[in-house]
Amino acid sequence: MRYDFDLPVSTEDLMKLKTGDLIYITGLIITARDLAHKRILEYKKENKNYPESFEKIKNTAIYHCGPIIKKDDSNYKIVSAGPTTSARMDSVENEAAGILDMHIIIGKGGMKNLDVKNQKIVYLAYPGGCxxxxxKMITGVEHVEWLDLGSSEAIWFLKVKNFGPLIVTQDTTGKSVYK
Amino acid sequence: MGINIEILEEKIKLLLKHAIKRSVTLIPNDIQNFFEELEKQETNEISKNQINLILENFKYGKEKSIPLCQDTGILNFYIKLGNQFPIISNYSDIINEAVKEVTDDIPLRSNSVDPITNKNSGTNTGLNSPPITLEIVDNSSDLEISILPKGGGAENMSKLFMLNPIDGLEKLPRIIKDLVKEAGGKPCPPIILGIGLGGDASNSMKLAKKALLRPIGSRNERSDAAELEVKILNLLNELDIGIMGLGGKITCIDVHIELAMRHPASFPVGVILQCYCHRIASFKINEKGEILNEI
Structure with a gap:
């Protein structure tokens, strides 16, 4: 089945998805990889306030990606932005996604420990290297947080249009296509 | 009168910058052809979808002259220096300058992080980086430099085995199969596998990486090593890992083995995995700076 989603999206809609479905998403998503995940957990532990901008990304999507960004004058431009290996975030993703109230994870390679059933999370794969x-489907950079972590580790708020085809490789019933 | 050394150094730097750009924005013909063939044969819907995206990406990166993958990797440089080429030093400086400049120009992602402070230099240069391998070629007045950008996902799956010489070779196919199985979708399969068989610990790893420079489909000139390459390749393609770990017939594009004499008590096997987005560029010039080859 093909689905086109405008983000944010309800968990009810995500629960309809089955492995093998193709998804195209439009709206705002955020990038987060190793260091951003680490800091999301640290803030919780240290009772620090998250940036206010995190409020508007609830129920959107976490994209495991360390993009190449070019700064022209004062504008950030995405040069290349495919997925990174999700397995590196596997031990911390349930907690991070819970904190941010996220139910869509986009990456490559899948995540063995993702609590898809209880947290109602779908994992969407995009081919690495692409x-x-x-x-081409990232139409702009709306905002950036934690740039001090480095350009590829920062949290980029990306506007995407018909980003896909993303394949559902892990669905909320616990089914996974990974061997 | 010989050629002006400064002019020649500038020329080498310029050719290096061009080659680095080719290495991250273009896919070599052998990989392009492999995927075009695969697309014709593939029947599984999901795999076909992935192949089409991959082919589309090769095309779009070339058209726009942008990095095919955001992970422009660690740039590995391989220099073949003719013993009669007029410049015998300074390569580290020339390469460092070229890398710094293209990191801003192309741009590349900076993948150079201090292992203790976690600070990224932002230039793709720094402590012992980028890695440069120098080989002196006798009776030659040419210079050839190859560039292999190596991304993190595949590199993370690399491994050095120190086998027991009594059963080393016998166990080899099995341990490699287990390694690739464990790696699953993480190294961006279908992979290319470089194996350094023998040598000492460091040399086997160096040979494993260097083996990746060989064209797809090429076999080791030693027939016993060539047979081993094919045997391991066939074994890996039984794994059903498929493109990006989504299942399918193709897990490995090719296996390249390089050999080195080992210590009687040691059987090192270096294994380096490479992603399907296997980017390489090179150039070769003569002592006058004339281009003999540019890939």
Whole structure:
């Protein structure tokens, strides 16, 4: 089945998805990889306030991606932005997604420990190495947080249009296509 | 009168910058052809979808001259220096300058993080980086430099085995199969596998990476090593890992083995995995700076 989603999306809609479905998403998503995940957990532990901008990304999507960004004058431009290996975030993703209230994870390679059933999370795969073509569907950078972590580790708020085809490789029933 | 050394150094730097750009924005013909063939044969819907995206990405990166993958990797440089080429030093400086400049120009992602402070230099240069391998070629006045951008996902799956010499070779196919199985979708399969068989610990790893420079489909000139390459390749393609770990017939594009004499008590096997987005570029010039080859 093909689905086109405008983000944010309800968990009810995500629960309809089955492995093998193709998804195209439009709206705002955020990038987060190793260091951003680490900091999301640290803030919780240290009772620190998250940036206010995190409020508007609830029920959107976490994209495991360390993009190449070019700064022209004062504008950020996405040059290449494919997915990174999700397995590196596997031990911390349930907690991070819970904190941010996220139910869509986009990456490559899948996540063995993702609590898809209880947290109602779907994992969507995009082929690794396809950073050039992915940049075509990212229409702009709306905001950035934690740039001090480095350009590829920061949380980029990306506007995407018909970003896909993303394949549902892990659905909320616990089914996974990974061997 | 010989050629002006400064002019020649500038020329080498310029050719390096062009080659680095080719190495991250273009896919070599052998990989392009592999996927075009695969697309014709594939019947599984999901795999076909992935192949089409991959082919579309190769095309779009080339058209727009942008990095195919956002992970422009660690740039590995391989220099073949003719013993009669007029410049015998300074390569580290020339390469460092070229890398710094293209990191801003192309741009590349900076993948150079201090292992203790976690600070990214932002330039793709720094402590012992980028890695440069120098080989002196006798009776030659040419210079050839190859560039292999190596992304993190595949590199993370690399491994050095120190086998027991009594059963080393016998166990080899099995341990490699287990390694690739464990890696699953993480290294961006279908992978290319470089194996350094023998040598010492460091040399086997170096040979494993260097083996990746060989064209797809090429076999080791030693027939016993060539047979082992094919045997391991066939074994890996039984794994059903498929493109990006989504299942399917193709898990490995090719296996390249390089050999080195080992210590009687040691049987090192270096294994380096490479992603399907296997980017390489090179150039070769003569002592006058004339281009003999540019890939």
């Amino acid at each position: 950073g050039a073509i992915a940049s």
